[in-house]
Amino acid sequence: MSGSVWRFAGFEYSPQSGLWRDGAQLHLGPQARQLLELLLESRGGVVSKAEIAARLWPDRPPSDDSIDRCAYLLRKPLREAGYGDLIATAYGRGLSLRATIDFLDPDGVGAPATDRRVDGRTLDLWQTAYELAGKRTRDGYERAHSAIAAAGELDPSSPAVWSLSADIAAGRAIRGHLCPAEAAAMIERDAGRALALAPGFTAALAVLGWAQAALMGRTEDGLALMDRAVGEDPTYSKVRAYRGWVLARLDRLQEAIDDTEAGLRLSPHDQGLLIQRAWLELCMGNIAESVELAHKGLFLRPDGGWLRGVAAIAASLSGDHAAAEEAARQGLELVPEDPALFAVLAAVLARAGRNGEAADMLSAARGDGGGCAAPSLFTAAALLAMDQPEAALGEISRGRDAGCPWFAFAPHDPRLAPLRDEIRRLAATEASSPLGG
Structure with a gap:
């Protein structure tokens, strides 16, 4: 081994030669080495998730479980080499x-400094946004958006910050916390x-493509952007969730499932992908398989x-x-006051x-008039179960005209099966979106 060497717990590591123990080299992937x-x-010292994200994924925000997966890929060879869990998690x-940790440098240069890439205040706000958005509540999303907006003001040159802001807006629209026009x-x-x-920023291409297809009615344009995102970075799992959503809109459910499966192979703990996989199986009419997948998730x-x-x-x-x-x-x-879950109940x-x-639950689902209401798909399912088919169809029609992203699934939702012919007619005559022009 040559050059600078780190020694810890019987291991030796150098950027030139990698990780060694007892004369044998241990394989680490590139992201595990960076971590x-x-x-x-x-x-x-404790390295924050925001610092890890900025170091390992400088060009885009990582998906929810990317950091956990990377930590696992580092823990595994260390553990297999005879040590316990050397990677400690400081929760939150x-x-x-x-x-x-000892650092040996033949040239006397000293230990290298961490390349922050983003200043500390921006990292703090970025991490706050991740944590708040992860709660998936109305208040959490709103606060996350405020935090990321502040991060954007501090570091307006970071595409990752702006892309994360767009992702948060998409999450708010999906859960009924933000009207489609405002989210778009x-x-x-x-x-x-x-x-x-x-210009080739994968995360931004993915979320913009989803918005064009799911919120603005520009399905082919949106799908083309997402296809470009997959080409730019096939390992970015979130684009698979966005793309699966749009494939369902095009009645290509099996392709949507295949895309979601591809995303889960990259990020097996990603909550959005786990939800989408179980939901797509339900839309295929495979109820027992949907239950099994939800429980596995x-x-x-x-x-x-x-x-x-x-x-x-x-x-x-x-x-x-x-x-x-x-x-x-x-x-x-787990997600208090979620309007769509009130409609499910x-x-x-x-x-x-x-x-x-x-x-009573439907009243809660419809919200307080402050822009937080269950997507029309879920309200319609509740109305139909209450034997109000005309009102249910009216909800679906209003959702279509407003650009509700869940309209993509209306022809497939088994709860709406009695209205399927009417819903397909609505889909076939879908009006030009007021959002997309």
């Missing part, structure tokens, strides 16, 4: 290396800023409120009303013959 270097440079803060405008603005700074992500929502829908369709109600209420415990209660309670 190890960052942890060594910190000399045992980041990662550190449990070892005494935010995504166009912020993804556009990212692409002006870096919950094993990996017990914090998955919307995984419980999918499980509730599937159980209700199977006639297991008690299990359906329990799953929906558990989902609301309303439909579950109505299918169980409890229309009075269902009406």
